[in-house]
Amino acid sequence: MEAPASTPASTPVPAPRVSAAFGVLAAALALGGAELAAALVGRPEAGPLLAVGSVFIDLSPAWLKDFAIRTFGAADKLVLLLTLAGVIAVAAGVIGTAALRRPRLAITALAGLAALAGAAALSRPGARPADVLPASVGAVGGTLALLYTRRGLRPRPAGQVTPAALARPGQPVPSTAQPARMAGAERRVLLTRGSAILGLAVLSGGAGRAITSARRSSADGRALVLPRPADPAGALPASVSLNVPGLSPFTTPNDAFYRVDTALIVPRVPHQEWTLRVHGLVDRPVELSFADLLARPLSERDITLTCVSNEVGGPYAGHARWLGVDLAALLREAGIRPGADQILSCSADGWTASTALESVLDGRDALLAIAMNGAALPPAHGFPARMIVPGLYGYVSATKWVIDLKLTRFADERAYWTRRGWAERAPIKTASRIEVPKPFAEVPAGPVTVAGTAWAQHRGIAAVEVRVDDGAWRQADLAASAGPDTWRQWQTTWQAAPGQHRLEVRATDATGHTQPAERLPPIPDGATGWHSVLVTVT
């Protein structure tokens, strides 16, 4: 070692710190570029941070998720992303430092990180080959940034000592030129280059963000002009609604419609890019565009939806007028092969549902719906298209953001919730609930209106009975029926005496089947039991 004498004087040299900072800047550019690329290919979820974050969420054990939710509450995702950003910043700092002496190693490390991000993006459900693009663009951007800033730190001709030269061990350092700080010119070059990279990072990331949000607003279908239905439903008679304050409206407004799904982020699928594949056990697999769908005859139908997870008396039921194409006709055109007994539908975010083929083909109004209550489907309810099958719980029929229909066999493939212990086939069970008066309500003695809703989709409601304090069942009055696929409102008048009283309801469907008293939980195929409400009469 010839230089030890001079090293103490050279310790303030800031080169490693500067190059670490440049590493972080390069990472910022890589992320910004990746975001822009992700936006340009229309796959913001394939951006490195979101993709790696989502993979991390999927892979983390339950205790870690519980800990995160308990410790950070609703901010858990933000904490995850900031931690991820911190890890990237540290890695980028190390890479930046390494770039000073071992540029190849630094670039290899950068490529390795990009490869990880690319693999994460490709591993997501519904991933496409193009999803590797954001990570690749990021890698190229980061590499160029590293090389660009490295040029500013390159060794200079003899007589001038660069930080790089100082950091190279085993080389004699000319003692005549030991700058305590960097030369002014060099400093300016570095500052300029750093600012240029930062500016580019902000610009590309910002542009990416702007493109994504512009796409999202065009992807919610607000501008869409709906074609007239070839088979309209006609106005609902006013007599389907009872005029009882506190009773939920017959038609549920779109923004009040219940939402139960597994999507962390509401998938935004621009209708211009949407396609639906029909394949599997069919003679002629087809792929439909949204324009293809609109070109088909559209039917308008009143159908009440229910979630299997709804507890007795629960809120997960809603009614809407749907506009869509005949699902059975679509499948028949593809040529259903013998042996198929299941439609395995898949949403844009990778969720799957298994629907009994026989139910869809038995003549009921199974739809591939594009509109709800006169408006394009809201993104939260499946824009551009979703399935609706009257009489089946949503998890076995009502796939939102549907992009794939595969005809297959129950024996061969299982859907998302079926793999998690829920039933393979799940027709909606007859149900009824008391909506007026509310639980724990205080009502004055005398005549009290008791009202609610009952449903037994595709069979229809034939009768509703009410009893007080385990007394005799009394028939309630039914509102007009809007068809077997919709719920039905009911009401009765109760002569209330002071004290605490328990009201109970049960319905009978058009097949003559009355709701059983036995209480069963929602899992595996829907809750049963009579809904009750305790009220205080004063």
Place this chain on the structure above:
Amino acid sequence: MNIRHVAAGLPIVAATLSMTGIGSGALASTHHAGTAARAVTAPIAAPRPFGPACSTVPATGKGSFTGMAADPVATAASNNPVLSTLVTAVKKAGLVDTLNGADGITVFAPTNQAFAKIDKKTLAKVLADKKTLTSILTHHVVAGRKTPADLRRGRFTTLQGGKVATRGSGTTYKINNARVVCGDVTTRNATVYMIDTVLMPAM
């Protein structure tokens, strides 16, 4: 150039992050109305439940604090082994739907140990008498979600019609003569304070 530039790197990445819109707004699930996406949606209030019996609550699953926050109160209680006697009583009285359907209530939930203080014969008799049972159980429910601060020196009319007095501070509270053994537990529609003694209404 000095070390400040290195430190400046982190905010840059953070800024890129927020700019790309993948902060909490994009990833956090704001709209889950349901049980389907249980683990990720539980809205946990920042203050943690407190009290000695909180340690008996399962750490994970539907019976954990996270799991209970996603379910309505009677369902949440049914997943908690410490409250099994109460749940039996609620079922016998037919109050599951009313408790689950109520909009914003506070439940003083006697633990199994609280019920164990009542002699077996009396307990069996009460459990068989729906009217008395309903009176006793609704005496443990108060309208609105009460915070620990509300309980410092409070007097509430229960949904049975009787009155309860509350007092305490910090992590020690009493509801009449019952001690809160695990308090401020969040469920979807109710705030729960587990107590060590059954509250008896004046009958």
